[in-house]
Amino acid sequence: MSFTAAVITFPGSNCDRDMAVAIEEISGGTVHRVWHGDADLPDGLDFIALPGGFSYGDYLRSGAMAARSPVMQAVVRAAERGVAVLGVCNGFQVLTEAGLLPGALMRNAGIRFVCREVALKVETSQSLFTSGYDAGERIHIPVAHHDGNYYADAETLDRLEGEGRVAFRYAEPVNGSQRDIAGVLNDRGNVLGMMPHPERMIEAAQGGTDGRVLFESVVRGLVTA
């Protein structure tokens, strides 16, 4: 079975090519580039990635406009069918705005844009996206965001933690996120949103391969499924 993925490009996305290259290199499959105005996705998708960037100039709220674009309605339907969806950085913001993930991403507590490599703790290896890591493993992946401060009410946070839906936590102070949450899963486990950029850590020349493991996990999970 060959692996088929789509990377969505919104006006203002800027990590879409990196994401497409990462998926293509690691999966050896086909990666379709899909424009935000497309109302339909290609047939037979295994995986959809929403890349980082500043869709629609972050107007209104980060991810707010993109979440209401035609293609996102198709992404929501695909996610409901069980297609795996990864949102990185702005893609995570889009997923929360679209209601595919709980919570919201607010302005960093320190006000400043944070652009550096950070230490993360992998909270669960029991997911499509994290099966190649060990639970509790410490990894290093870069972040680059202004609005990465994860917020949800206490009840939602308790539920996320209780259901093993916190995928990654920051292992150092980064942006003021509630309970240091860096990445969360939906209840079905087929949607992951995370602020750090795994596509920027897929080969040694980038300073490490800790992000590669995430894509390898997805490919292994979907191709053998």
Next chain:
Amino acid sequence: MKVRVYVSLKNGVLDPQGRAIHHALEGLGFSGVNDVRAGRMIELDVDATVTDEALDDMARKLLANMVIENYRIERVA
């Protein structure tokens, strides 16, 4: 007619921008400011036929993020 939609952060949600504005006011020498919360006001020009329900729907579906924000709608003559 003009409609103003005031969007503000819910109580208890940390407002880093409001805090930065507060610090800047103190830096300018203003005293007696206890707290600052930053929000946004969105002005719409709508037909008189647009109902309160429709405005409410607009606010909930797009203008405010109900996870972190509240809104108040005001019709301006």
